[in-house]
Amino acid sequence: MRRVTVAGERPYDVVIGAGAQAELGLLLAGTAKAAVVHAPPLAALAGAAVETLQTAGVAAEAVVVPDGEAAKTAAVAARLWDELGRLGLTRSDAVVGVGGGAVTDLAGFVAATWLRGVRVVHLPTSVLGMVDAAVGGKTGIDTAAGKNLVGAFHPPAGVLADTDALAGLPEAEFRSGLAEVVKCGLIADAGILDLLTADPTGRRDTEELVERAVRVKADAVGQDLYDTGVREFLNYGHTLGHAIERVEDFGWRHGEAVAVGLVFAAELAGQAGLLTAAEVARHRDLVAAMGLPTVYRGDWAALQAVMRVDKKARGATLRFVVLDGIGNPRILADPEQAWLDAAWAAVSEAA
Numbered sequence: 593m594r595r596v597t598v599a600g601e602r603p604y605d606v607v608i609g610a611g612a613q614a615e616l617g618l619l620l621a622g623t624a625k626a627a628v629v630h631a632p633p634l635a636a637l638a639g640a641a642v643e644t645l646q647t648a649g650v651a652a653e654a655v656v657v658p659d660g661e662a663a664k665t666a667a668v669a670a671r672l673w674d675e676l677g678r679l680g681l682t683r684s685d686a687v688v689g690v691g692g693g694a695v696t697d698l699a700g701f702v703a704a705t706w707l708r709g710v711r712v713v714h715l716p717t718s719v720l721g722m723v724d725a726a727v728g729g730k731t732g733i734d735t736a737a738g739k740n741l742v743g744a745f746h747p748p749a750g751v752l753a754d755t756d757a758l759a760g761l762p763e764a765e766f767r768s769g770l771a772e773v774v775k776c777g778l779i780a781d782a783g784i785l786d787l788l789t790a791d792p793t794g795r796r797d798t799e800e801l802v803e804r805a806v807r808v809k810a811d812a813v814g815q816d817l818y819d820t821g822v823r824e825f826l827n828y829g830h831t832l833g834h835a836i837e838r839v840e841d842f843g844w845r846h847g848e849a850v851a852v853g854l855v856f857a858a859e860l861a862g863q864a865g866l867l868t869a870a871e872v873a874r875h876r877d878l879v880a881a882m883g884l885p886t887v888y889r890g891d892w893a894a895l896q897a898v899m900r901v902d903k904k905a906r907g908a909t910l911r912f913v914v915l916d917g918i919g920n921p922r923i924l925a926d927p928e929q930a931w932l933d934a935a936w937a938a939v940s941e942a943a
């Protein structure tokens with residue numbers, strides 16, 4: 593089993609490997625009650641988690657929420673608070689999130705807010721959840737204005753990334769998760785880029801890729817839980833990516849939108865003279881080889897309006913994560929409109 597410790601006020605481990613789920617009973621030993629939150633497609637895995645907990649003496653109950661991004665709404669959060677009330681969940685009890693990033697974001701947010709904070713343990717079941725969403729304590733839901741606009745920083749008590757769960761993950765979801773992996777490679781770990789260049793499917797080296805990406809995330813989060821410094825670099829590709837998700841009414845997969853956002857950010861850095869043409873091409877070629885989109889045709893004015901509510905914006909100042917050379921992220925504030933337009937042209941008009 594691979595283990596990555598996330599530093600902080602209450603450090604916790606991300607356990608990665610086949611059978612990691614079995615550690616759930618140990619993690620929550622002595623807990624009286626747990627609510628196991630999951631969407632319908634993960635009923636079997638959630639059922640197994642409930643059984644593991646019951647065997648460990650925890651009165652666990654499954655609570656079903658809608659699948660995918662539809663779970664990340666205020667209405668669903670309110671229903672979940674009602675469920676926790678019905679179960680009588682107290683401050684010594686716990687919430688368990690079983691599923692992709694949408695479910696762990698919701699479960700984490702509800703745990704952060706219920707009684708002003710109860711423990712949450714995540715059992716991510718998608719690549720994206722394992723490498724990113726379940727780790728680091730960013731929790732949240734969407735609003736009409738955009739992605740993750742309501743939320744809290746609430747680190748989990750533990751993350752069990754059981755790679756056996758990936759057997760049932762649809763191929764498109766697997767690929768989508770790899771967008772966050774290649775993001776980590778581009779901002780911090782050339783080894784990830786080498787592995788994905790050798791096998792762009794990510795199938796040959798899945799566990800190593802998951803561990804490496806988790807290490808990149810843990811390193812940033814351990815230094816900057818509250819997103820005021822180095823953690824912002826984990827948002828590489830997300831300024832346009834989140835805007836695409838919003839404009840598409842959350843019908844695009846997160847990783848697919850981020851993939852286009854990575855190419856856009858590289859083009860922007862090219863315009864700013866921070867990346868060479870070859871480095872920009874490396875972004876596009878690798879993302880394309882991984883079967884992820886590099887092109888998006890849409891309403892540029894609408895996308896720019898949504899980007900203004902990106903969490904990195906400060907007042908009227910738009911701030912983008914860009915690379916000053918591969919592996920060297922920095923913030924680019926208020927880029928020239930001509931650079932933005934040229935980067936947009938490059939992702940929207942590409943043949």
Ligand SMILES: NC(=O)c1ccc[n+]([C@@H]2O[C@H](COP(=O)([O-])OP(=O)(O)OC[C@H]3O[C@@H](n4cnc5c(N)ncnc54)[C@H](O)[C@@H]3O)[C@@H](O)[C@H]2O)c1
Nearest residue numbers: 633660661692693694717718720724725730757760761846
């Ligand atoms: N909190 C964070 O730091 C953070 C980081 C990255 C992404 N996110 C959020 O995560 C969400 C995306 O997560 P996602 O890509 O996992 O999407 P998702 O949670 O919407 O899951 C995608 C689909 O895959 C299914 N699925 C998941 N695991 C499965 C399995 N093992 N077998 C069969 N089906 C399975 C789900 O039921 C769903 O239909 C977005 O809302 C994004 O904003 C959060």
Ligand SMILES: O=C(O)C(=O)C[C@@H](O)[C@H](O)[C@H](O)COP(=O)(O)O
Nearest residue numbers: 724728730739740823826827830903
């Ligand atoms: O953990 C972070 O910090 C990230 O930026 C990771 C992102 O991949 C993730 O999508 C996150 O949810 C985005 O956060 P937001 O603050 O831009 O909503």
Ligand SMILES: [Zn+2]
Nearest residue numbers: 772830846850
């Ligand atoms: Zn993301």
